[in-house]
Amino acid sequence: MTQPTLEGVDHPSQDEEAEVEHGAHPTEAKYVRVALVLAVLTAVEVALSYTKFPEAATNAALLILAAIKFAMVAAYFMHLKFDNKLLRRLFVTGFVLAASVYVAYLLTLGVFLP
Amino acid sequence: MATKEKSLAHEEPVTPAPEHHHATNTGLSNEKLAMWAFLGSECLLFGALISTYFLYRGRSLEGPTPEEIYDIPYTSVSSFVLLMSSLTMVLALAAIQRGDYRRLRVWLLATALLGASFIAGQVYEFTSFIREGLTIKTNLFGSSFFVLTGFHGVHVTLGIVMLLSLWNLSLRGSLTQDRSEVVEIAGLYWHFVDVVWIVIFTVVYLIPT
Numbered sequence: 637m638t639q640p641t642l643e644g645v646d647h648p649s650q651d652e653e654a655e656v657e658h659g660a661h662p663t664e665a666k667y668v669r670v671a672l673v674l675a676v677l678t679a680v681e682v683a684l685s686y687t688k689f690p691e692a693a694t695n696a697a698l699l700i701l702a703a704i705k706f707a708m709v710a711a712y713f714m715h716l717k718f719d720n721k722l723l724r725r726l727f728v729t730g731f732v733l734a735a736s737v738y739v740a741y742l743l744t745l746g747v748f749l750p
Numbered sequence: 751m752a753t754k755e756k757s758l759a760h761e762e763p764v765t766p767a768p769e770h771h772h773a774t775n776t777g778l779s780n781e782k783l784a785m786w787a788f789l790g791s792e793c794l795l796f797g798a799l800i801s802t803y804f805l806y807r808g809r810s811l812e813g814p815t816p817e818e819i820y821d822i823p824y825t826s827v828s829s830f831v832l833l834m835s836s837l838t839m840v841l842a843l844a845a846i847q848r849g850d851y852r853r854l855r856v857w858l859l860a861t862a863l864l865g866a867s868f869i870a871g872q873v874y875e876f877t878s879f880i881r882e883g884l885t886i887k888t889n890l891f892g893s894s895f896f897v898l899t900g901f902h903g904v905h906v907t908l909g910i911v912m913l914l915s916l917w918n919l920s921l922r923g924s925l926t927q928d929r930s931e932v933v934e935i936a937g938l939y940w941h942f943v944d945v946v947w948i949v950i951f952t953v954v955y956l957i958p959t
Contacts, residue, residue, distance in 0.1 A: 667844070678826065685956040699957075714942070727790050734797035
């Protein structure tokens with residue numbers, strides 16, 4: 637049955653459709669490799685939290701490592717790297733909106749002031 | 751028979767079941783689209799809770815403070831357990847996509863058990879904090895900590911219920927290869943609670959006040 641098309645709906649482009657049709661998920665071996673990297677990054681995070689480096693540098697490093705782990709889980713385990721771009725846009729929109737709203741909120745309340 | 755067991759070598763490339771072209775305006779499954787929209791909105795919920803924790807950190811007038819009661823090695827093990835449950839979840843998805851129902855059930859059960867271990871660890875942590883004098887009413891740290899980690903724990907618990915329901919459906923032969931998207935959608939939710947914990951573990955436990 638052919639579904640009626642609505643005006644203004646963001647239809648996937650030919651590239652996006654091809655991505656859905658041909659975007660094979662990773663192999664099991666790849667999943668295991670990603671999990672090993674995540675485990676190592678977690679160990680590095682914990683080790684970093686015990687070091688005596690300057691606090692600002694340690695905090696920046698911890699946030700970067702958390703961002704890498706977040707991106708790896710989203711890209712490989714949640715398949716955002718392989719799935720249709722529309723799904724990626726949907727999640728990234730929610731995430732960026734949340735991050736912007738709450739960073740603005742915390743800045744307004746002076747949380748990051750010394 | 752729909753539940754016929756199949757066994758393939760682990761090294762074989764894992765590809766999803768043939769994509770159905772969904773009869774929707776986007777060409778995507780509405781259920782999957784809805785789950786992603788839901789996860790996008792969950793970013794706002796957890797963003798609010800994490801921001802509130804940030805807002806209150808270091809502002810408690812009386813203890814116990816985070817430095818006095820956190821047990822980082824213990825929480826690191828819990829975090830590792832939850833991280834590994836994401837691996838078992840994708841292995842469950844890979845199993846159903848190639849029609850290996852026995853491995854699907856093994857990995858679903860493993861994921862649920864890892865999730866249950868994480869929750870058991872959280873319950874132990876909460877009770878030890880309460881024994882040391884930190885409750886939700888003690889100070890600003892207690893309020894924001896218990897609300898944030900408690901909400902996350904509720905999400906993990908709901909995920910465990912989903913996983914056990916899928917395991918039960920598979921046992922009854924109702925979860926077949928052509929319905930692998932159901933496992934994928936439950937997996938998206940599970941991985942989301944994992945990524946939220948990645949953020950919580952760093953900003954709440956590892957970054958000093």
